[in-house]
Amino acid sequence: MDKLRRYIFSHLNVLFFSIFIPLFTIASVIFMIKLATYTSIIQLNIGEMGKLYLFVLPELLFYTLPIAFVVAGALTLYRLSNDNEMVVVFSLGISPSFLVRILALPAFLLTLVLFVDYVVITPYVNSMSKNFLAHKKAEAKFNLSASEFGHNFGDWMLFINKSDNASRSYGDVVLFNKDLKEEVLLVAHTAELLNAHGNLQLQLNDGEGYSYHDENFKRMNYKHLIINDVIKSDSTLYTDTLTYWTMSPSDQEFRTRLLITNALLSLLPILSLFLIVALGVVHARHQKRWIYLWLFISIVIFYSCAIITQRWLGFHALWAVALGWLFTTYFIYRRLVGNRF
Secondary structure, eight states: OHHHHHHHHHHHHHHHHHHHHHHHHHHHHHHHHHHHHHTTTSOOOHHHHHHHHHHHHHHHHHHHHHHHHHHHHHHHHHHHHHTTHHHHHHHTTOOHHHHHHHHHHHHHHHHHHHHHIIIIIHHHHHHHHHHHHHHHHHHHHOOOOOOSSOEEETTEEEEEEEEETTTTEEEEEEEEEEOSSOEEEEEEEEEEEEEETTEEEEEEEEEEEEEEETTEEEEEEEEEEEEEEEEOOOOOOOOOHHHHHHSOTTSHHHHHHHHHHHHHHHTHHHHTHHHHHHHHOOOTTTOOOOHHHHHHHHHHHHHHHHHHHHHHHTTHHHHHHHHHHHHHHHHHHIIIIITTO
16 A cells, blocks of 8 residues: 555656646746836836745735646546556456545645745735835835936925935935924035934934024034935734734635635635546546546636635635535535446
8 A cells, every 4th residue: 555655646746846846837927927018017026026026925825736636636646547557446346536545645745835825924024025015116216316306205395406216315415394483504515314223313423403493593513314204105914813813804705715715715625535536537448537627617617616615604614615515526526427437
């Protein structure tokens, strides 16, 4: 039995990676096309594009791993059946249920990986990605350059005589702020644009400041002066997994639906064991199944049920879809394989 298990796993590994790598590559290309649309709004270098790709990596794995496993498992058994090796296995008194038990362990482990992926890792990474994009968009709005016209810098009017946008450094900078009670004028020899934990800051170097208030005139010299919170990005706060999924009143309905749908999608490997054996085990001489077509139809049906039923049934869709899929695939398994071999 151990030799048979290792033999099936060896074929499964080869087919799994031969299916997973193209799927993952296609999904990555689609994301890269989407990433290219960001460059029309914000400036991204190679390192930042790689960072965004790492942010989306858990989501890519979540949608490609279960499909690759189901397809690879069915094709593994189908290939062994066409080579008449399954006939030999059944002739030795081994039942088809043994094949289900062999595939149950990797299916269970994959389900656990998918569960951790979408419950724990993906929310945290998505929050980081949203904060990164929000900060880059805020930076894009803050495009300073030397000009005879001033720039709006929060409540300040900013005038720049020299600029180096590549290094974000500026020279001969003047800032003016006038409110109802006080007028403030800042002059700096140089200035730098800084990123302080997601908030933009303007650091003034080697300058002077003047203020006028109620007939009082004040003057000061400074070595470094930082103006904080000039532009704030809409950051997404992430505290912990439980808070993310249960305590977000703004989009709680969307997150609940996403939680139900992803829970069902993560169960695809373990719920499709009977389907894998039913489609993969055939008699090479008497049965010709269109396995690729049925695999495609089966995956589309399962994903459609996972997405649509949660809109009607809520959390009841978890047990309804899981039990419905399990019973349906078991019936197909008994009809096509269990009663024949």
